[in-house]
Amino acid sequence: MFNLIKMNLYRMRHAVSTWVIAIVTIVFAFMQFGSLKLLLDDPFHMFDAGEGAEMLGFSTVGGEHIITTLLHNSNILIIAAVFVVLFANAEHKSGFDKNLIGITNHKWKHALARWISAVIGMTCILAIGFVVLFGLCALFMNSFSFGSAAAMLKSAGFLYLGMVTFSAIFFFFTTLFKSSAGGIVASLVISLGILNLIEQLLDLAVNKIFSHPAYVPSDFFFDNAYMTFDASGAGMKAGLVFVAICLVYLALSVGGSMLLQQKRDVR
Amino acid sequence: MDYILTTNELTKTYGKYNAANEVSIHVERGGIYGLIGRNGAGKTTLMKMIGGLSRPTRGSFEIHGRNGETTKQMMPKVGILIEAPGLYPNMTAMQNLTTKAIALGINDKKYLKGLLEEVGLSNTGKKKAKQFSLGMKQRLGIAMALVNKPELLILDEPINGLDPQGIAEMRSILHHLCYDKGITILISSHILDELAKVATQYGIIHEGRLLEEETKEELFSKCCERLELKTNDISRTLEVLNMMGFSKMEVKDDSINIYERLNEGGAITIALAKENIQTNEIAVKTDALEDYYFQLTGGNKNV
Numbered sequence: 001m002f003n004l005i006k007m008n009l010y011r012m013r014h015a016v017s018t019w020v021i022a023i024v025t026i027v028f029a030f031m032q033f034g035s036l037k038l039l040l041d042d043p044f045h046m047f048d049a050g051e052g053a054e055m056l057g058f059s060t061v062g063g064e065h066i067i068t069t070l071l072h073n074s075n076i077l078i079i080a081a082v083f084v085v086l087f088a089n090a091e092h093k094s095g096f097d098k099n100l101i102g103i104t105n106h107k108w109k110h111a112l113a114r115w116i117s118a119v120i121g122m123t124c125i126l127a128i129g130f131v132v133l134f135g136l137c138a139l140f141m142n143s144f145s146f147g148s149a150a151a152m153l154k155s156a157g158f159l160y161l162g163m164v165t166f167s168a169i170f171f172f173f174t175t176l177f178k179s180s181a182g183g184i185v186a187s188l189v190i191s192l193g194i195l196n197l198i199e200q201l202l203d204l205a206v207n208k209i210f211s212h213p214a215y216v217p218s219d220f221f222f223d224n225a226y227m228t229f230d231a232s233g234a235g236m237k238a239g240l241v242f243v244a245i246c247l248v249y250l251a252l253s254v255g256g257s258m259l260l261q262q263k264r265d266v267r
Numbered sequence: 268m269d270y271i272l273t274t275n276e277l278t279k280t281y282g283k284y285n286a287a288n289e290v291s292i293h294v295e296r297g298g299i300y301g302l303i304g305r306n307g308a309g310k311t312t313l314m315k316m317i318g319g320l321s322r323p324t325r326g327s328f329e330i331h332g333r334n335g336e337t338t339k340q341m342m343p344k345v346g347i348l349i350e351a352p353g354l355y356p357n358m359t360a361m362q363n364l365t366t367k368a369i370a371l372g373i374n375d376k377k378y379l380k381g382l383l384e385e386v387g388l389s390n391t392g393k394k395k396a397k398q399f400s401l402g403m404k405q406r407l408g409i410a411m412a413l414v415n416k417p418e419l420l421i422l423d424e425p426i427n428g429l430d431p432q433g434i435a436e437m438r439s440i441l442h443h444l445c446y447d448k449g450i451t452i453l454i455s456s457h458i459l460d461e462l463a464k465v466a467t468q469y470g471i472i473h474e475g476r477l478l479e480e481e482t483k484e485e486l487f488s489k490c491c492e493r494l495e496l497k498t499n500d501i502s503r504t505l506e507v508l509n510m511m512g513f514s515k516m517e518v519k520d521d522s523i524n525i526y527e528r529l530n531e532g533g534a535i536t537i538a539l540a541k542e543n544i545q546t547n548e549i550a551v552k553t554d555a556l557e558d559y560y561f562q563l564t565g566g567n568k569n570v
Contacts, residue, residue: 006369015355016357094355095353096354096355098320098349099347099412101319102345105342265315266315
């Protein structure tokens, strides 16, 4: 298992897509910095006093806000989705899996190792994004203060768990469709909130049929739970519910991918 | 007989279609087993099942005498190259080999360099796999299959699409692996003449079924030139032929096939006449491997 993870990390290091996505993340971090700088420091005096802070919901940028800005964003979700899908599919696409799957005892280990490696890669890319954004804010923003480390870790923990769960879902769809196109379409449907529209319709339908407005099915859909989750302000109960939803989807997605790998023939 | 691989009525079904139907092959250790069949005959399906890439619908197989669940323990001693080699196009030959080696816990650059030398790719340097010719890709595919030091090598159509020089190089690699390194090879092809130059054992597969399984000698005895003799008394004819010193012959149906001294048809006829045996027919006949295959499979489509 450890060797399979090492192998996946080796090929990740040699894949062009890894570096392209890392560069895109850095560009994204610069863009985020630009938008924060415009709104809070207002170098061109475009806003009335405090207007930018009102739009953002905070007046000084701290580590907690950088984490939230970075992870709670559909753009970064799309970057993560593309990375996971391309990485997960490369072994099927190149046919490299034929070299190994037949001679190893448990095929499911390949899926698990691939997913763990994808998470490691995604974490590194997010870390690069965080360091760049954090560094830019620390160096060039007047309204920067490090803030509370505990608050930063809390936000980071929740949102990172969410990203890991998303990676598992993207990974599952890629394994299911055996193609990056299938995986990317499924991932974009989630990242761009298209699935969310369907969930809203489901909520309406359920409420109409059962006349029970307190029951909201979309609360249990992972994408909705993630997008609406307030990582910095969440209380204990809301946090536990979010963690439970993440773990259920994580287990189902990774388990499903492993089962597909174990039972399916290699093309 | 020492078999490294035997299959027992191995069957793969897709819906109602039997891609491989109760195939039982017996691969002798230390030889090259050629699986002959036209496209879609079931060669790849059979090899995928043996190589652990596809689950058999029915049947089983033994590797090194292990079957059932214990077969899995023997799979690390199997090298597989099924259809096109699975390579990362943006990696060099060495990087592709290293990728597989890492997965298997092998950390020996010298060994990997040796593998590249064996397949004639030691001087490819930083050239990426996507820039390789088809022959180079196939050779790298073989090197990939050799990373885990296999005792059985499964090669599916490795000469398909190669130019004459590529085919000759592949032949020499196969000979080296089998006779110098002692690796048993199971190879499939629909190019009969090429397979005839390397294989020591043959399995002829058609529409998912194994039609015949023969040694090289058995197959060539059926395919090579022979003197076919038909007389009114087979047993007395055999006595006459024995007296004349013929030994390489066999009785088949109502005729005798003689595989030596093919230019002595006249002498045989005179000798038989002296013994009052009537010669009904005597002629030199040739069956090419291809003819024999067509005869077995009942057609000449696609081979």
